[in-house]
């Protein structure tokens with residue numbers, strides 16, 4: 113069994129920097145983006161620049177999102193989330209950082225979480241900066257587009273969904289109630305940088321930690337990989353729970369190729 117080495121790693125390093133990714137939420141019914149080689153399983157998600165530039169891209173984004181959000185909202189934490197909440201309660205986690213936007217760590221009871229890529233349950237106005245609960249925007253999206261809300265489709269990790277052969281031009285996108293500005297989910301899009309302040313806080317926590325535990329991330333995007341690089345540069349050991357290849361495999365002190373729920377449930 114591979115649990116003993118992971119238990120030993122966790123016992124040996126009382127101040128863990130934990131970084132979680134999509135694999136941590138798959139057991140909650142939120143599918144992963146990437147296949148075994150780290151390549152995209154589906155069409156690439158919407159990029160920031162087209163979203164800002166084209167009304168048609170925003171129509172397509174929100175139409176897909178109105179469907180995907182229904183599955184995202186129904187998702188519940190799994191044993192991997194619960195195990196990390198227990199570790200935090202036991203005072204073993206210096207900082208939990210997640211690449212997921214689903215809020216499931218908080219739902220499981222984790223208190224101190226850096227949502228590296230934002231939260232899909234919040235919408236921000238790019239005009240006046242107002243932050244609005246997604247549930248309220250969802251109600252408005254559904255009110256304006258009742259036909260789209262009924263569509264069933266495959267959900268993707270950021271609450272997006274695969275809808276093909278649908279006429280998005282008919283989709284009615286609401287603007288900010290306060291200023292009429294452009295609404296965007298408060299998540300870091302592909303092609304967008306993680307806010308500097310957020311990265312700085314996570315990096316400072318990494319320097320206070322004595323080891324890194326990666327849970328369910330392939331570290332394919334730089335926003336996550338840079339923490340493995342920084343840990344390696346500082347001589348901090350890295351353990352990873354991931355079924356598949358990670359970009360940092362050559363930097364790892366320990367690799368547990370299991371499902372996150374299986375690998376971590378001994379902590380509960």
Ligand SMILES: [Zn+2]
Pocket residue numbers: 237238239240241242288289290291292293
């Ligand atoms: Zn506004």
